Amino acid sequence: MTGSIRRIDEFLTKAMPPTPCVVIDLDIVRARFHALRAQFPDMSIYYAVKANPAPDVIAALAELECCFDLASPGEMARCRGGGVVVGRLSYGNTIKRETDVAAAFAEGIDLFAFDCEPELAKLARAAPGARVFCRLLVRNTGAEWPLTHKFGCDQQTAIDLLVRARTLGLRPVGVSFHVGSQQTDPHQWEAPIAHAAAIFHACARQGIALSLLNLGGGLPAHYRSAVPALERYAEVINTALGREFGTARPHMLLEPGRYMVGDAGVLRCEVVLAAERPHPGGHRWIYLDAGRYNGLPETQGEMIEYRIRTSRDGDPTGRVILAGPTCDSTDIIYQRAGYELPLTLTAGDHVDFNSAGAYTSSYASVAFNGFAPVRTWCI
Ligand SMILES: Cc1ncc(COP(=O)(O)O)c(C=O)c1O
Known part of the structure; x- marks a missing residue:
């Protein structure tokens, strides 16, 4: 059911729009x-x-x-x-x-x-x-x-x-x-x-x-x-x-x-911080510039599980917890869903949520914590 996102990738490479953003083909x-x-x-x-x-x-x-x-x-x-x-x-x-x-x-x-x-x-x-x-x-x-x-x-x-x-x-x-x-x-x-x-x-x-x-x-x-x-x-x-x-x-x-x-859009984010948390069951935490309050509201309860790719794909992977940038502890994207991402991911790298054209930018209408709503680019 997916369409090709080649054109979106070309746009992201050429235009390098500020993140987080949704690009719709x-x-x-x-x-x-x-x-x-x-x-x-x-x-x-x-x-x-x-x-x-x-x-x-x-x-x-x-x-x-x-x-x-x-x-x-x-x-x-x-x-x-x-x-x-x-x-x-x-x-x-x-x-x-x-x-x-x-x-x-x-x-x-x-x-x-x-x-x-x-x-x-x-x-x-x-x-x-x-x-x-x-x-x-x-x-x-x-x-x-x-x-x-x-x-x-x-x-x-x-x-x-x-x-x-x-x-x-x-x-x-x-x-x-x-x-x-x-x-x-x-x-x-x-x-x-x-x-x-x-x-x-x-x-x-x-x-x-x-x-x-x-x-x-x-x-x-x-x-x-x-x-x-x-x-x-x-x-x-x-x-x-x-x-x-x-x-x-x-x-x-x-x-x-x-x-x-849905399948017509990609949400591009940037890693703001990657950190190991030492508490029991701790993992590598990856904090993005998008989260539950800007762009990813449907990860509430980890209900919608997007397909994720990163600018470090190909490197060794391990379990990570993905979280958003706000000061709210509910702003965690995936903790239990078992995502494994490259362990080399670090601040400045890109993380893309595929099939993110629906219910992403439309929900993110208020700048909670001062984080601006996700901008949409249509190509
Ligand atoms: C009345 C109504 N129609 C259509 C839709 C679209 O549903 P979907 O995105 O699952 O196609 C919704 C979604 O909330 C709705 O409330």
Whole structure:
């Protein structure tokens, strides 16, 4: 699933941008869009802007007539600023300020997510007559970055809320779910698709013809563990759709974030300090200029394990603990994940995190401890 990062390496060698930085190869992003198009020809692709909101990424995808999934007014402004027409935008966050809903509706956006009654009531007030879809709570087993519990409702609640949406003057159009980010098991889409079909049938009995099924994100990038090929996801998802919906397939949306940009980026860091710590079980500690608070938030709990390379590759290796530059003791990147890196690594050397195009620079928005957010370069 990886694309070639040759162009990124050439840029890093020639331009020597200050570290830490993320370099994105837009050709890989475009290739990802085309791969999705080929595997899911009857689905609309809504890029989840949160994964990497760099204006060049948005522009590259907008040129391919991609649609966009938004989480906030800031993301809306970025897409609109990049010339994306409102008909290609969906407000997929289930947690929205009422004034933000009103502003998005005034802008012309008319597709919104919800998962509970108060949010639905808010939509009815701030976006009267808008199209709305209900997010289901689904298991996130198999996801390396789960999104459970915070979002979604059960099947019966979804049916009740979709009926209520009509009463409130909204247009209930369908359901969505998210099987968890970096989902390594394609079969995790099967149960939610079956639940969605049951909701479609139940609503039809109440005179509501649902037409939209949002299959969410979850398609993986290429980290340390192998993941199934995109073709396998397409096969399992399409089989499930055929089983549950037959030939009456609804209009389907995909909301890829990580898959679209993850493998398109490299996070380049510099070693700030290499030190032996004498305490029991001590190791060689490698402190980088990026960490949990600038660029690597998804190493929290060592959940996402990036593939790492260094400017000393080829030298003898040994166990190391990798940590970030801040004064916070939680700013440890990998302690238990068993990374072995060259023991010659020293201050000034480079450490690259591969497949780091998603959820790296977008998270690092505040200069905690005065360390500047990670800059993005798009090539
Ligand atoms: C509503 C929604 N859609 C899509 C995504 C993108 O998910 P992924 O990066 O796993 O593709 C997210 C991620 O948090 C999300 O919250």
